[in-house]
Amino acid sequence: MIFLAWRYFTTALYNKKSCKMLYATIISLSVSMATMIAAIAFVRGFQDAVMEKLLHVQGHMYVYGHFSARKQMNEILPQLPWAERWFSISSYNGLMSTKHKPTNVTIKSMPFENINYVLRNSWTVKPNYTGDKPQICIGDRLSKNFGIFPGSKVTLWIPNGAMEEIKMQKIEAVVAGVFHIGYYDYDSEYVFLNSNNVQLNTFGINVIYTKSPANIDQYAQNFLQYTDGNLNILTWKNAQESMRKIFDTHALGIGIVIGLFVISGSIQIMNSVWILISERVYDISVLRACAGYTIQQVYQIFILLGLFIISTCIFSGVLLGVGLTYAIPYIRNFIEYFLKRPIIDAQSFWVSEFTASLQIFDIIIIILFTFLLMFISLLWSTYIIRNYSISDGLRYS
Amino acid sequence: MKYVMELKNVSFGYNGEICIRNFTELFSAEESVIVTGISGCGKSTLLHLMAQLLTPTSGEIVFLGNRIQSKIDQENVRRDIGLILQFHSLLSEFSAVENVALPLIGKGVSIQNALQIARKWLKNVGLEKKENSNVLELSGGEQQRVSVARAFVQNPKLILADEATGNLDEDTALNIVQLCIRYAKEIQAAMVWVSHDLSHKMQFDKHIILK
Numbered sequence: 001m002i003f004l005a006w007r008y009f010t011t012a013l014y015n016k017k018s019c020k021m022l023y024a025t026i027i028s029l030s031v032s033m034a035t036m037i038a039a040i041a042f043v044r045g046f047q048d049a050v051m052e053k054l055l056h057v058q059g060h061m062y063v064y065g066h067f068s069a070r071k072q073m074n075e076i077l078p079q080l081p082w083a084e085r086w087f088s089i090s091s092y093n094g095l096m097s098t099k100h101k102p103t104n105v106t107i108k109s110m111p112f113e114n115i116n117y118v119l120r121n122s123w124t125v126k127p128n129y130t131g132d133k134p135q136i137c138i139g140d141r142l143s144k145n146f147g148i149f150p151g152s153k154v155t156l157w158i159p160n161g162a163m164e165e166i167k168m169q170k171i172e173a174v175v176a177g178v179f180h181i182g183y184y185d186y187d188s189e190y191v192f193l194n195s196n197n198v199q200l201n202t203f204g205i206n207v208i209y210t211k212s213p214a215n216i217d218q219y220a221q222n223f224l225q226y227t228d229g230n231l232n233i234l235t236w237k238n239a240q241e242s243m244r245k246i247f248d249t250h251a252l253g254i255g256i257v258i259g260l261f262v263i264s265g266s267i268q269i270m271n272s273v274w275i276l277i278s279e280r281v282y283d284i285s286v287l288r289a290c291a292g293y294t295i296q297q298v299y300q301i302f303i304l305l306g307l308f309i310i311s312t313c314i315f316s317g318v319l320l321g322v323g324l325t326y327a328i329p330y331i332r333n334f335i336e337y338f339l340k341r342p343i344i345d346a347q348s349f350w351v352s353e354f355t356a357s358l359q360i361f362d363i364i365i366i367i368l369f370t371f372l373l374m375f376i377s378l379l380w381s382t383y384i385i386r387n388y389s390i391s392d393g394l395r396y397s
Numbered sequence: 398m399k400y401v402m403e404l405k406n407v408s409f410g411y412n413g414e415i416c417i418r419n420f421t422e423l424f425s426a427e428e429s430v431i432v433t434g435i436s437g438c439g440k441s442t443l444l445h446l447m448a449q450l451l452t453p454t455s456g457e458i459v460f461l462g463n464r465i466q467s468k469i470d471q472e473n474v475r476r477d478i479g480l481i482l483q484f485h486s487l488l489s490e491f492s493a494v495e496n497v498a499l500p501l502i503g504k505g506v507s508i509q510n511a512l513q514i515a516r517k518w519l520k521n522v523g524l525e526k527k528e529n530s531n532v533l534e535l536s537g538g539e540q541q542r543v544s545v546a547r548a549f550v551q552n553p554k555l556i557l558a559d560e561a562t563g564n565l566d567e568d569t570a571l572n573i574v575q576l577c578i579r580y581a582k583e584i585q586a587a588m589v590w591v592s593h594d595l596s597h598k599m600q601f602d603k604h605i606i607l608k
Contacts, residue, residue: 289482
């Protein structure tokens with residue numbers, strides 16, 4: 001049966017009448033599938049970029065508790081193999097003023113070795129911590145927007161105190177380093193203050209970085225076993241729960257829209273198989289009358305023919321989709337070149353740059369989904385064969 | 398005696414109009430029968446009933462001692478029947494040898510073996526040099542010989558021919574009739590030849606006239 005189906009398939013590809021219809025089906029289905037792959041990769045890339053950049057600078061686990069409990073934490077953590085680094089940080093919503101103007105900033109205060117750890121590979125200008133003046137590291141957007149660079153002097157205003165006794169603590173600092181994370185808030189609003197040279201009245205919270213942030217739930221459970229309930233733990237997953245929900249809804253929405261494209265493509269497959277079968281009514285009758293083929297064998301031929309079409313669609317769709325995914329940055333650059341502005345607004349979308357993330361699992365799911373829909377359409381469309389009378393079909397000659 | 402096919406009081410009609418009424422006949426192995434009659438007397442309908450392309454409205458058909466009762470029975474019987482039609486009924490996408498091999502491929506014979514057997518039958522009908530030609534490149538007589546080879550390739554128990562020489566010149570027609578009768582006897586098959594042309598009736602063992 002494969003021999004016959006393959007012959008009909010290759011004939012249909014070269015036949016003047018049917019080839020246009022067949023190529024239109026293959027192209028439209030391939031484009032639908034490619035769009036689905038590229039769009040999912042695009043969304044995944046965006047999500048991964050947000051999460052990766054977020055986790056790059058934010059702790060994976062936050063621990064709150066009174067002083068003795070924090071001391072207890074410092075005794076437990078060295079025994080836990082998953083804990084990579086832990087330290088105390090202070091965070092303030094303060095002001096930064098330069099010669100020209102003040103601006104709201106989020107100030108993260110920690111020793112310089114922890115600043116180096118948190119910002120790891122993100123340096124545009126790596127700081128050289130010398131001297132005894134308070135030093136800060138700022139994002140490249142903040143640097144650019146306010147015209148402050150390494151060596152520039154700035155004043156930080158940090159609220160401190162409690163209840164109605166809150167006062168603004170003034171700190172004269174020097175810009176020591178500039179970083180670029182690609183996460184909009186950090187690059188434009190965050191100031192990392194080296195706490196080694198400054199006296200702050202503050203309560204710190206403890207952050208823990210793990211070796212694998214994906215397993216954070218398991219680590220949190222493990223950690224809780226040692227603490228006797230003295231510590232409160234908040235993981236990055238708890239903190240970003242709403243963002244996760246947005247991401248999931250986002251992916252679902254795109255999946256539904258593009259799934260509809262594939263459904264319309266499946267209807268096209270049905271249409272194509274109907275046409276191919278209608279063109280072969282005479283052949284079907286000849287096969288059944290003169291060659292003794294059973295109706296199941298004729299079904300097999302046309303189901304195999306449909307499978308050849310579907311396989312071609314899926315194969316070309318995957319190729320086109322992968323190509324399109326890798327071409328996204330070039331397409332984006334090309335569009336931005338003509339628009340003369342970025343098409344992804346970093347302020348609205350948090351991240352200023354990201355690459356599409358192509359995952360084998362996503363491709364397999366898309367292939368299975370597309371194949372299933374098309375196969376159902378195919379079975380449905382071949383069912384019309386049973387309506388043909390052999391005797392009538394022979395008269396088509 | 399075991400007959401290849403028995404038709405017992407078979408009737409058939411289109412849209413309430415009966416064209417075959419209570420037809421009874423027995424067909425034995427190695428017997429060649431010609432069925433003639435005027436246009437519209439039901440010759441082709443009778444052949445389609447025998448070929449299991451139509452189902453009788455009444456009566457029964459027995460094939461090799463087994464009564465044909467269902468669509469599945471009809472499909473099984475068709476596998477043991479070689480059918481030759483007026484318009485050669487070849488598949489235009491396939492070469493001569495592939496057309497002949499089709500019934501064997503349908504029976505599950507490997508393509509290589511099927512093509513080998515098909516080549517032998519094409520040689521029997523004198524078309525060994527045209528085995529790889531597309532059937533559309535062949536003359537009417539050659540196409541009909543391909544059709545004959547396809548009907549015989551699976552050694553059927555019954556050969557049915559419907560106006561198989563209707564489009565051919567006298568010499569070619571006679572050649573094909575003799576070829577079919579010879580091979581039908583060789584493979585011990587019964588042969589029923591439907592034709593409005595009486596010129597070849599002497600070649601057959603039995604003559605049935607439909608009225």
